[in-house]
Amino acid sequence: MDYLELGYEPKDNELLSCMVVKAENLKKAANDIAGESSIGTWTELKTMKSEIYKKLKPRVYEINEMGKEGDTNIGLIKIAYPLDTFEPNNMPGTLAGIAGNIFGMKSLNGLRILDFRFPKEFIKCYSGPKYGIKGIRKLLNVMERPLVGTIVKPKVGLNSEEHAKVAYNSWIGGCDIVKDDENLVSQDFNKFEGRLHKVLECRDKAESETGEKKIYMPNITAPYREMVRRAELVEDAGCEYAMIDVVVLGFSAVQQIREEGFNFAIHAHRAMHAAITRSREWGISMLALAKIYRLLGVDQLHIGTVVGKMEGGKDEVCSIRDEIVLEDVKEDNKNKFFNQKWHGLNNTFPVSSGGVYPKLVPEIVNIFGKDVIIQAGGGIHGHPEGTVAGARAMRASVEASIEGIPLSEKAEEVSELKKALEYWK
Ligand SMILES: O=C(O)[C@@](O)(COP(=O)(O)O)[C@H](O)[C@H](O)COP(=O)(O)O
Numbered sequence: 001m002d003y004l005e006l007g008y009e010p011k012d013n014e015l016l017s018c019m020v021v022k023a024e025n026l027k028k029a030a031n032d033i034a035g036e037s038s039i040g041t042w043t044e045l046k047t048m049k050s051e052i053y054k055k056l057k058p059r060v061y062e063i064n065e066m067g068k069e070g071d072t073n074i075g076l077i078k079i080a081y082p083l084d085t086f087e088p089n090n091m092p093g094t095l096a097g098i099a100g101n102i103f104g105m106k107s108l109n110g111l112r113i114l115d116f117r118f119p120k121e122f123i124k125c126y127s128g129p130k131y132g133i134k135g136i137r138k139l140l141n142v143m144e145r146p147l148v149g150t151i152v153k154p155k156v157g158l159n160s161e162e163h164a165k166v167a168y169n170s171w172i173g174g175c176d177i178v179k180d181d182e183n184l185v186s187q188d189f190n191k192f193e194g195r196l197h198k199v200l201e202c203r204d205k206a207e208s209e210t211g212e213k214k215i216y217m218p219n220i221t222a223p224y225r226e227m228v229r230r231a232e233l234v235e236d237a238g239c240e241y242a243m244i245d246v247v248v249l250g251f252s253a254v255q256q257i258r259e260e261g262f263n264f265a266i267h268a269h270r271a272m273h274a275a276i277t278r279s280r281e282w283g284i285s286m287l288a289l290a291k292i293y294r295l296l297g298v299d300q301l302h303i304g305t306v307v308g309k310m311e312g313g314k315d316e317v318c319s320i321r322d323e324i325v326l327e328d329v330k331e332d333n334k335n336k337f338f339n340q341k342w343h344g345l346n347n348t349f350p351v352s353s354g355g356v357y358p359k360l361v362p363e364i365v366n367i368f369g370k371d372v373i374i375q376a377g378g379g380i381h382g383h384p385e386g387t388v389a390g391a392r393a394m395r396a397s398v399e400a401s402i403e404g405i406p407l408s409e410k411a412e413e414v415s416e417l418k419k420a421l422e423y424w425k
């Protein structure tokens, strides 16, 4: 058992991984996982040198038995990896090791990575978010309330004029932010470049009419070189944001687009995350992914609503929020399995989206406080009186919630909210 060192005290500069493992023999499984994720393989190597082993060997320093399912034992396992194992500033390469082959090992009946602890030396190799919550609030000049956002709906199918019109109505009604949907890119019926310029024209109009700063988040997701070309269009057009689908783009593209040095803020949509994060048997937790995306530099990230249409319980969502917002995160051994210091790296603005409508807003504000971007697509464009009314109702519900005013009371003042509360009981 080359990598078992139970009770070992990890060094501050080691990268740590925590996972739930299901296997007949937990010690053997933990040993094999440690080997396969770093310097080892299924048999002893005649090519292995003692200095490699000494310098790079991972250590399984904790195995906590959690029970049995038939002959299968379940355990919480922690592994410490020396930093020399990794190429600094190469996230895809790092993950190919610590979150790569191990998921395919026959000897396992389950493997779910719950959390990573990134040491200071590792964090310092990454850009992190350009703006973070403070920078985004300054950009929008909104300091004391959640930001109100919408997604133009239907997701795809509108042409660029129609898309811009919906955006304009959302801003006039009170949205701070309008974004493209995750699957709207540059389809023939709504080409990226035309859409960008038409929507920004409407943004300028809405800003002058409302006196408020308004934001458009165009989706630049595309094969990498084309994505960079679209990013340049966004930058040249003076648009302060770009949206990317981080999971489907891959860690390399996310890291690189941030390191290209564009000025815009990056909004991260996580479409496909649930294929990796949802199973409790296999995969990687959303919390672990969120930490990686903070490192890679996204300014905003979808993390769940608890009360809306997407999966994600309160404990888990709040833990993810802590990991992307706080400077110094304390472990709770429920979702957060390490104390994580972020060493001054900017934080990432949590986005609460998915099946949101005005009635749900007080609970969302209760869970997240003011530092959250609350987005509604159907909850605005499905309002019986249309988009402007839907946006007014959402804005009013957010303002009332942060001021502690019951929605029923605010609804006496804002008829569109009253209508929404009647419509979506
Ligand atoms: O397409 C949608 O479903 C949304 O645009 C929400 O629209 P609605 O407001 O109409 O539901 C977002 O993509 C989800 O929020 C993604 O989920 P998550 O935020 O959990 O990643």
Ligand SMILES: [Mg+2]
Pocket (backbone or CB within 6 Å): 151, 181, 182
């Ligand atoms: Mg969407």
